[in-house]
Amino acid sequence: MLQLSKNTVYELITRGEIVAKKFGKVYRIPVSSLSFLFTGMDDDVYKLQMVDEKNTRKIEGILASVRKDVWEKSKSF
Amino acid sequence: MGEIKIFLDSDVIVSALLSEAGASFAILGNLRISKVVTNTIRAEVFEVARRLGIDLSQKDIFHDLEIIALKLDKARLVETYIQYVLDKEDSHVVAGAHKSKVNFLLTHNLKHYRVDEIKTRLGIIVMRPGSFLQYLRSQGV
Numbered sequence: 001m002l003q004l005s006k007n008t009v010y011e012l013i014t015r016g017e018i019v020a021k022k023f024g025k026v027y028r029i030p031v032s033s034l035s036f037l038f039t040g041m042d043d044d045v046y047k048l049q050m051v052d053e054k055n056t057r058k059i060e061g062i063l064a065s066v067r068k069d070v071w072e073k074s075k076s077f
Numbered sequence: 078m079g080e081i082k083i084f085l086d087s088d089v090i091v092s093a094l095l096s097e098a099g100a101s102f103a104i105l106g107n108l109r110i111s112k113v114v115t116n117t118i119r120a121e122v123f124e125v126a127r128r129l130g131i132d133l134s135q136k137d138i139f140h141d142l143e144i145i146a147l148k149l150d151k152a153r154l155v156e157t158y159i160q161y162v163l164d165k166e167d168s169h170v171v172a173g174a175h176k177s178k179v180n181f182l183l184t185h186n187l188k189h190y191r192v193d194e195i196k197t198r199l200g201i202i203v204m205r206p207g208s209f210l211q212y213l214r215s216q217g218v
Contacts, residue, residue, distance in 0.1 A: 041211045049207025051099035052092045056185040059091050059125065066124045067087075070117060071166040077117050077147040077154055 002037065081218065082111040084174035086184035087121040089206055090114070090138060094122075094131050100206035104183065105138070109218060113143045115173040147172050161195050163188075174201050183209055 002009060012018040013027060018034075020027040035043035083104075092101035104110065114122075119139060126133050147154065149172060158168035158175075167189050174182040174195075182203045184190065192203040204212070 041207050042214065045100070045207050045210045045214065048098070048100035048103055048210065049205060051096050052101050052185060052206060055092050055095040055099065056088060058095070058129070059088050060186065062125050062128050063088055063091070063121065066121050066128070067166045070121055070124070074117070074151065076150045077115070077169045077172070
């Protein structure tokens, strides 16, 4: 899934680029550490985007209506 | 790294008005990025804010933004920019981004724009605010 070698993953964990916790001899990696793989964004950035998206649904319909009104009233831009 | 200049769609500015915890607000507050809008975008934001009941009297949301005028009549606007949008009403956004010579157009509604055409013909990357923040991080900005 990561398309990285085992050694690279261990190296990224050591450098702190992937947050993981060691249980005995095994590392466990939380989904939030792999956010970039699924969303294209780090976990903290993805959360910022999600805050906006919650509001976007509220804005979308109103903006469409306003944009139509402005378009109809305007002769030039 | 050279100057990063972005054009903001109305929904990004309204999102910043609705929440200070989102990606849009983080971008508006980043003084290292030049941000441009048109007077049409500004008019849209004021009207959307009014309809949403947002009080703008204490907020100068456009303070750090460059505001330009397209100086295009409607027919010319549609003729030149309809190829980049699905609805003609959105053409002024692409025209604004093009005229201001930005690298990025930020919007929450990617589906309204023909992003591949805009990238290929105008050299402008259309993306969501969160993706742009990720880009900034990758560039160490």
